[in-house]
Amino acid sequence: MDLAATLLDGVLLGGLYALFAAGLSLIFGVMRLVNIAHGDLILLSAFVALTVTTYFRIHPLFSLLLVVPLMAILGYALQRAVFNRTLGEDILPPLLVSFGLSVFLQNALLQIFRADSQRLHAGPLETWHIDLPFGITMGALPFLMFIVAVLVIGGLQLLLYRTALGRALRAVSDDGEIAQLMGINNAHLYGVAMAISLAVVSVAGVFLGIRANFDPSIGPTRLIFAFEAIIIGGLGDLWGTLAGGVILGVAQTLGGRINPGYQILAGHLVFLAILTVRPQGFFPRTR
Amino acid sequence: MIERIQVERSSRASRFLAVVGLFLLGLLIAAPLFGNRSILYLLVEIFVYIALASLWNLLAGYTGLVSIGQQAFVGLGGYSLFALTIFTGMPPLVAVLVAGIISALFAIPTGFVVFRFKGAYFAIGSWVVAEVYRLTFAQVSALGGGSGTSLPVEIVRHIANSRAERDSVIYWTGLAIVVGVLMVIYLILRSRWGLALTAIRDSEAAAESVGVDNYRTKFLIYFLAAGATGSIGALISLQKLRISPDAAFSVNDWTAFVIFIVVIGGIGRMEGPFIGTILFFILREFFADLGSWYLMFLGLFAIVTMLIMPKGIAGWLAERFDLQIFPLGRRIILPKGKQIAFSQFDTSETSERRSTTKVNDD
Numbered sequence: 001m002d003l004a005a006t007l008l009d010g011v012l013l014g015g016l017y018a019l020f021a022a023g024l025s026l027i028f029g030v031m032r033l034v035n036i037a038h039g040d041l042i043l044l045s046a047f048v049a050l051t052v053t054t055y056f057r058i059h060p061l062f063s064l065l066l067v068v069p070l071m072a073i074l075g076y077a078l079q080r081a082v083f084n085r086t087l088g089e090d091i092l093p094p095l096l097v098s099f100g101l102s103v104f105l106q107n108a109l110l111q112i113f114r115a116d117s118q119r120l121h122a123g124p125l126e127t128w129h130i131d132l133p134f135g136i137t138m139g140a141l142p143f144l145m146f147i148v149a150v151l152v153i154g155g156l157q158l159l160l161y162r163t164a165l166g167r168a169l170r171a172v173s174d175d176g177e178i179a180q181l182m183g184i185n186n187a188h189l190y191g192v193a194m195a196i197s198l199a200v201v202s203v204a205g206v207f208l209g210i211r212a213n214f215d216p217s218i219g220p221t222r223l224i225f226a227f228e229a230i231i232i233g234g235l236g237d238l239w240g241t242l243a244g245g246v247i248l249g250v251a252q253t254l255g256g257r258i259n260p261g262y263q264i265l266a267g268h269l270v271f272l273a274i275l276t277v278r279p280q281g282f283f284p285r286t287r
Numbered sequence: 288m289i290e291r292i293q294v295e296r297s298s299r300a301s302r303f304l305a306v307v308g309l310f311l312l313g314l315l316i317a318a319p320l321f322g323n324r325s326i327l328y329l330l331v332e333i334f335v336y337i338a339l340a341s342l343w344n345l346l347a348g349y350t351g352l353v354s355i356g357q358q359a360f361v362g363l364g365g366y367s368l369f370a371l372t373i374f375t376g377m378p379p380l381v382a383v384l385v386a387g388i389i390s391a392l393f394a395i396p397t398g399f400v401v402f403r404f405k406g407a408y409f410a411i412g413s414w415v416v417a418e419v420y421r422l423t424f425a426q427v428s429a430l431g432g433g434s435g436t437s438l439p440v441e442i443v444r445h446i447a448n449s450r451a452e453r454d455s456v457i458y459w460t461g462l463a464i465v466v467g468v469l470m471v472i473y474l475i476l477r478s479r480w481g482l483a484l485t486a487i488r489d490s491e492a493a494a495e496s497v498g499v500d501n502y503r504t505k506f507l508i509y510f511l512a513a514g515a516t517g518s519i520g521a522l523i524s525l526q527k528l529r530i531s532p533d534a535a536f537s538v539n540d541w542t543a544f545v546i547f548i549v550v551i552g553g554i555g556r557m558e559g560p561f562i563g564t565i566l567f568f569i570l571r572e573f574f575a576d577l578g579s580w581y582l583m584f585l586g587l588f589a590i591v592t593m594l595i596m597p598k599g600i601a602g603w604l605a606e607r608f609d610l611q612i613f614p615l616g617r618r619i620i621l622p623k624g625k626q627i628a629f630s631q632f633d634t635s636e637t638s639e640r641r642s643t644t645k646v647n648d649d
Contacts, residue, residue, distance in 0.1 A: 034407035104586030107579035265422040279403045
């Protein structure tokens with residue numbers, strides 16, 4: 001039964017990884033931008049939430065009311081002022097600019113918040129748990145994270161396939177130039193996509209901060225987890241990304257059960273093994 | 288009547304700078320005779336960054352392989368040196384060379400995995416693999432596990448008996464490595480391989496259609512770069528006499544700095560890594576005490592360079608003053624003193640513009 005509990009932990013952890021990944025996947029789909037700073041933006045929103053919760057003395061989940069719009073505005077501005085200038089045939093400029101942004105953000109956070117471990121305190125939510133049959137207990141927080149991940153991904157799917165904005169985003173993704181001819185303002189739409197991406201990132205950041213300690217240096221690893229979830233799931237499919245997150249989460253918790261030093265390593269190895277056997281992932285959508 | 292057209296690869300400036308370069312090289316070879324310990328140490332660091340940046344530039348600027356995982360080979364080289372000298376008693380200087388070979392061999396399975404990624408995904412994929420190596424070496428208790436280990440005293444003695452001699456030997460090894468790396472890169476770029484690489488970078492489909500085997504060419508360059516990076520890693524650990532997974536596989540030290548150097552110096556130009564490294568060390572001398580401010584500034588500097596001057600300082604010099612230190616381009620000399628100058632490695636857009644604007648009528 002111990003094993004079942006570990007598996008359940010892994011599955012629920014996968015929800016958090018899917019939250020990390022959804023925003024990254026969206027902007028790659030829309031504008032083929034691989035945002036190396038994605039992990040550091042997750043950390044940035046965790047620190048923004050930390051500031052908001054300590055300043056207003058509110059619950060971290062309530063802080064989302066402020067953090068989500070703030071990050072979305074930042075995303076829009078960042079896209080229009082910086083990333084839009086780098087998009088084109090050449091993959092180098094967006095890659096290197098986002099890499100520069102990653103190092104900038106990481107050190108800015110280090111400068112402001114120091115290297116100390118921080119935590120978002122969520123009160124009783126941290127300890128609540130639900131008793132399942134066979135003596136397994138399920139933490140309320142991981143369960144909530146997973147439900148939120150499902151809701152966020154479902155919401156993104158609805159947005160992409162049921163709204164005018166979604167249609168425009170898909171059109172730009174298919175062919176940016178033709179979309180522009182049809183009267184779509186690509187520069188604005190890319191900004192909106194990045195705003196949505198960072199709105200999702202801020203949800204991910206808040207859960208990251210409630211779940212465990214964080215400090216400015218852990219951003220790149222979150223980027224890597226997000227990337228692995230996307231590739232395992234297969235590029236372009238958001239439900240696939242959730243499945244990828246779950247596979248990664250289970251691999252990590254199983255590895256960690258054998259030896260705490262193997263936790264992250266096991267996730268990487270499962271990822272590389274899947275990549276070698278099935279490079280297109282499990283649910284490929286694009287090409 | 289068809290007039291005879293000459294093609295010239297070097298210019299007066301590049302020939303002059305070649306003489307200056309040889310003089311400088313002589314000076315550098317003799318440096319241990321008059322330089323003190325800290326200067327030699329600094330020079331080795333500079334050699335390391337010039338070599339790493341040139342190799343990264345060969346990958347990203349010429350081959351289109353944007354890697355954020357070259358620290359994998361720095362770390363593998365360093366750990367190979369420690370393993371070879373501690374477990375087999377191999378002389379350290381021989382081990383520097385063998386460490387490079389071992390790293391290159393590791394690049395074969397590594398390349399097999401990361402070459403499944405295309406374009407931007409290759410960057411993160413190579414990073415994941417470097418993390419795998421870091422986390423794996425943290426589990427190897429014979430080499431100190433997560434906290435690392437120091438090179439035993441008897442092996443340190445094996446390099447040379449006195450400290451001054453050791454400094455000189457490590458210095459010359461570093462100089463030999465950087466000169467060797469630059470010569471190999473130069474020869475590759477001057478050869479048919481160089482043309483193939485540029486073709487791949489500019490358009491994979493077009494390169495394939497004129498008979499370039501993209502996969503094999505890229506793999507070979509990746510393999511060579513990994514080997515050279517491994518030897519550099521071995522040299523770094525020999526200089527530091529200590530190794531730990533976090534330092535040896537550090538993405539900041541061995542890849543982020545290197546990327547900033549190349550981007551600011553000028554990507555896709557052999558001069559870029561030189562200019563970038565010199566700038567990097569000048570900035571470091573003045574601002575390194577500021578810690579994270581310095582890194583924030585570097586990140587911002589790289590972003591701004593990429594946005595307003597995507598070819599870096601070297602690209603700007605070449606465009607503005609037609610200055611190229613390494614004679615890698617070609618210029619056509621027409622009779623009657625007419626001259627059309629263009630570079631081999633410019634994109635078609637700029638060379639077209641150049642050929643119309645730079646026709647000098649003497």
